[in-house]
Amino acid sequence: MSAYIAILKRDMRLNGFAYLLLPFFIMIVLSTERQSGSLYANMTTIVLLPAVLGWLQAISLKAMTADSISLLSPNGRNAQLNYSILISITLLLVTHLLIGGAPDNALNVWLILSLSSVVMLISVCTAVPECSGWARLFQLLVLIWLSSDLMGLVYLADISELRSLMALPELARISIACMATIWSVLMFQLFRRTYLASRELNESRLPHSWLSRTNEKVNLWQSIGFASPHWLSALVQNWQRRCYLISPGNPLEQGLYNGHRSTNAMTVILICSSLVLLVMTLLSIPARAQGELNPEGWLIIVGMFFTLTAFILSFNLILEFISLQPTVAKLWLLDKSPDRKTYMARIGRSFCFRMLRFYVFFALVFIFVGIAVAGSFDGIRVYFMIIGFSAMILPFQIAMALYCAPRFKYRPLLINTLLLITVSIYVGALLLTKVIVPAGGLIAAPAILGSIGFAMAALQYDRWCNTALEVTD
Amino acid sequence: MNLIEMENVSKSYGKQNVLDNISLNLPQGHVMGLLGQNGAGKTTLLKLCLGLLKADSGNIQVMDAPAWELTPAIKEQLGYVAQKSDTLHWMGVRQLLDYTGAFYRKWDNTKVTALMHRWQLDPKSKVSDLSEGQKQRLAIIQAIGHNPKLLILDEPVASLDPVLRREFIRELIDINIENNTSVLFSTHILSDLERVASDIAILRQGHICCQGSLDDIKERYVRLHLRSNSPLPRELPVQGLLHVEYSAHHLRALAENPDMEVISALEKQLNATAHIEPLGLDDIFLELHK
Numbered sequence: 001m002s003a004y005i006a007i008l009k010r011d012m013r014l015n016g017f018a019y020l021l022l023p024f025f026i027m028i029v030l031s032t033e034r035q036s037g038s039l040y041a042n043m044t045t046i047v048l049l050p051a052v053l054g055w056l057q058a059i060s061l062k063a064m065t066a067d068s069i070s071l072l073s074p075n076g077r078n079a080q081l082n083y084s085i086l087i088s089i090t091l092l093l094v095t096h097l098l099i100g101g102a103p104d105n106a107l108n109v110w111l112i113l114s115l116s117s118v119v120m121l122i123s124v125c126t127a128v129p130e131c132s133g134w135a136r137l138f139q140l141l142v143l144i145w146l147s148s149d150l151m152g153l154v155y156l157a158d159i160s161e162l163r164s165l166m167a168l169p170e171l172a173r174i175s176i177a178c179m180a181t182i183w184s185v186l187m188f189q190l191f192r193r194t195y196l197a198s199r200e201l202n203e204s205r206l207p208h209s210w211l212s213r214t215n216e217k218v219n220l221w222q223s224i225g226f227a228s229p230h231w232l233s234a235l236v237q238n239w240q241r242r243c244y245l246i247s248p249g250n251p252l253e254q255g256l257y258n259g260h261r262s263t264n265a266m267t268v269i270l271i272c273s274s275l276v277l278l279v280m281t282l283l284s285i286p287a288r289a290q291g292e293l294n295p296e297g298w299l300i301i302v303g304m305f306f307t308l309t310a311f312i313l314s315f316n317l318i319l320e321f322i323s324l325q326p327t328v329a330k331l332w333l334l335d336k337s338p339d340r341k342t343y344m345a346r347i348g349r350s351f352c353f354r355m356l357r358f359y360v361f362f363a364l365v366f367i368f369v370g371i372a373v374a375g376s377f378d379g380i381r382v383y384f385m386i387i388g389f390s391a392m393i394l395p396f397q398i399a400m401a402l403y404c405a406p407r408f409k410y411r412p413l414l415i416n417t418l419l420l421i422t423v424s425i426y427v428g429a430l431l432l433t434k435v436i437v438p439a440g441g442l443i444a445a446p447a448i449l450g451s452i453g454f455a456m457a458a459l460q461y462d463r464w465c466n467t468a469l470e471v472t473d
Numbered sequence: 474m475n476l477i478e479m480e481n482v483s484k485s486y487g488k489q490n491v492l493d494n495i496s497l498n499l500p501q502g503h504v505m506g507l508l509g510q511n512g513a514g515k516t517t518l519l520k521l522c523l524g525l526l527k528a529d530s531g532n533i534q535v536m537d538a539p540a541w542e543l544t545p546a547i548k549e550q551l552g553y554v555a556q557k558s559d560t561l562h563w564m565g566v567r568q569l570l571d572y573t574g575a576f577y578r579k580w581d582n583t584k585v586t587a588l589m590h591r592w593q594l595d596p597k598s599k600v601s602d603l604s605e606g607q608k609q610r611l612a613i614i615q616a617i618g619h620n621p622k623l624l625i626l627d628e629p630v631a632s633l634d635p636v637l638r639r640e641f642i643r644e645l646i647d648i649n650i651e652n653n654t655s656v657l658f659s660t661h662i663l664s665d666l667e668r669v670a671s672d673i674a675i676l677r678q679g680h681i682c683c684q685g686s687l688d689d690i691k692e693r694y695v696r697l698h699l700r701s702n703s704p705l706p707r708e709l710p711v712q713g714l715l716h717v718e719y720s721a722h723h724l725r726a727l728a729e730n731p732d733m734e735v736i737s738a739l740e741k742q743l744n745a746t747a748h749i750e751p752l753g754l755d756d757i758f759l760e761l762h763k
Contacts, residue, residue: 075545
């Protein structure tokens with residue numbers, strides 16, 4: 001028992017503020033919602049709650065593994081895992097009591113529970129290297145979850161606004177569900193490649209090797225784990241250049257890819273997301289023509305893909321940026337910039353520009369899709385809000401990456417501040433968008449997901465540094 | 474009984490082979506010093522013993538259990554001081570010790586408090602505000618607070634001043650005598666090692682090039698000087714000669730268990746004078762790394 005009390009004390013010092021804030025915040029969000037069980041309410045409980053819980057547990061586990069003595073202590077890890085599970089269940093229950101009831105249907109229960117479990121499992125896998133033996137099981141669970149959730153969302157579609165999907169013909173719904181599943185499998189492959197690699201130390205886990213690996217001609221299919229024909233690689237590279245997605249001259253890409261990068265993971269996301277959106281748009285046309293499709297509900301589905309894509313994009317970019325840090329001194333010497341600070345600023349600027357390029361590109365794609373689907377400027381307005389919001393969190397993400405990356409150490413205060421800022425942005429965005437567009441809650445998702453992305457990238461960076469230290473020893 | 478048994482253990486990081494076919498035993502009650510240059514694989518070896526890393530091949534048993542699957546009962550008898558203290562630096566000293574102690578059934582709070590005062594650690598100080606030496610002291614207290622049967626220390630005295638180093642060595646000897654604790658530790662400070670270690674293992678390029686009791690090693694390796702007025706031959710029929718430095722009238726070599734009868738015969742044969750110089754641990758270490 002004394003071990004659990006010690007963990008509780010440590011956890012309260014780390015996360016106590018967040019634990020208090022979380023139910024309170026969810027209450028505020030849900031109190032603004034007139035209709036219980038709406039998409040907005042569901043998104044809040046489905047995305048926010050498990051995401052924050054997962055984040056907190058990752059922090060807590062990280063605290064455990066930061067100290068090799070407590071890592072080696074008898075039953076320490078078991079006690080920590082038991083504790084994490086217990087606190088998560090407690091918070092889930094408390095939150096549901098506070099918001100005044102359970103989710104209104106079986107699908108919601110499944111979404112909330114499955115996402116909670118998956119986020120927690122990923123946190124455990126990220127934070128505790130000893131869980132590597134379970135990594136494959138976790139990966140399988142993530143895959144099942146992604147597929148089943150997306151299929152469930154798209155095919156069953158019985159969450160409030162998404163009911164409009166039921167207007168689509170059977171064949172269309174099945175096709176969309178299949179596309180969503182393929183998309184989720186590709187995303188999962190990407191995620192697995194980056195984050196759920198084996199725990200064992202090896203060269204490929206080191207930053208410099210990670211960089212040198214991207215220096216190779218990694219094409220579309222290789223980046224998700226398959227071999228590909230050369231013509232496809234050339235086609236995609238050409239497409240990237242045309243869309244100004246790569247710019248061999250800029251210092252960031254020179255540092256990362258030696259100036260001649262081929263297709264990378266980012267392109268995979270762009271292509272897959274565009275394909276999914278295109279197919280969804282085409283399939284929706286007959287139903288829309290007959291007036292059976294609610295445009296707003298449809299836009300929300302498309303918006304969900306956007307939020308996930310935006311999350312993975314920012315996640316990946318921040319990760320790339322962070323991975324550049326260990327080599328920054330070497331690059332600085334090669335670059336002959338007057339000082340390291342100036343060089344960092346240049347790198348930071350090119351990072352911002354690259355990020356913005358992606359957002360602009362996506363904005364254009366989504367505006368066209370918005371016009372095609374909604375057939376009115378209302379659709380465009382929703383997309384502008386989504387993009388605007390993503391842009392709003394961008395400086396925050398960049399600032400944090402810049403601040404933390406070169407000298408990241410585990411800092412509970414910093415991480416709790418991040419949580420607070422993210423939550424504040426969420427509330428701010430909520431108040432703003434509730435006035436302008438009713439589907440405002442949806443756009444908060446990138447903030448939450450982006451922040452988890454940042455936290456996980458930070459954890460990963462820390463592990464890379466440790467790995468590098470171990471190898472140099 | 475051996476508390477650590479390593480048999481043909483290999484470990485590599487990518488293409489870099491760090492440990493190659495290592496075999497090592499640490500008997501109960503022995504204090505073994507692990508020596509080696511930077512990058513020789515000392516930390517890797519210690520982490521393999523603790524199950525913090527997994528060996529590519531070979532077998533590691535710690536208290537008769539596989540090192541990769543240490544049970545809580547075994548962990549309760551282990552103490553570890555990492556080379557670099559990466560502890561929960563936002564806690565206070567007393568808080569951190571209480572936190573660590575909560576995981577052990579036999580945490581000796583009296584001893585911990587006494588050590589904290591003796592080693593001048595303010596219980597209210599934040600760990601992040603401590604100097605490197607103070608952090609090292611704190612890590613040592615964390616490692617020995619539960620009177621472990623096996624203590625693994627990765628350069629524990631690197632950041633300590635001579636006075637505290639001496640204190641620590643005394644504490645280590647006390648622990649060893651009182652609890653019959655086995656200690657495996659790596660260090661670069663050979664004088665400390667000579668004070669406390671009963672056994673030595675020297676790692677070189679992933680191999681253990683020398684292993685045995687300290688006295689045996691000192692007896693085993695000597696420096697042989699051979700002087701003569703007439704030119705000496707380059708090749709001598711003496712077994713165990715290592716690192717021979719040759720000049721026309723003087724031959725200087727590191728010798729492993731030289732046969733004294735052969736040397737006496739050589740003296741007469743070459744009309745030379747042989748002189749056997751006993752070596753200190755640092756000389757042996759340097760000679761073996763030439």
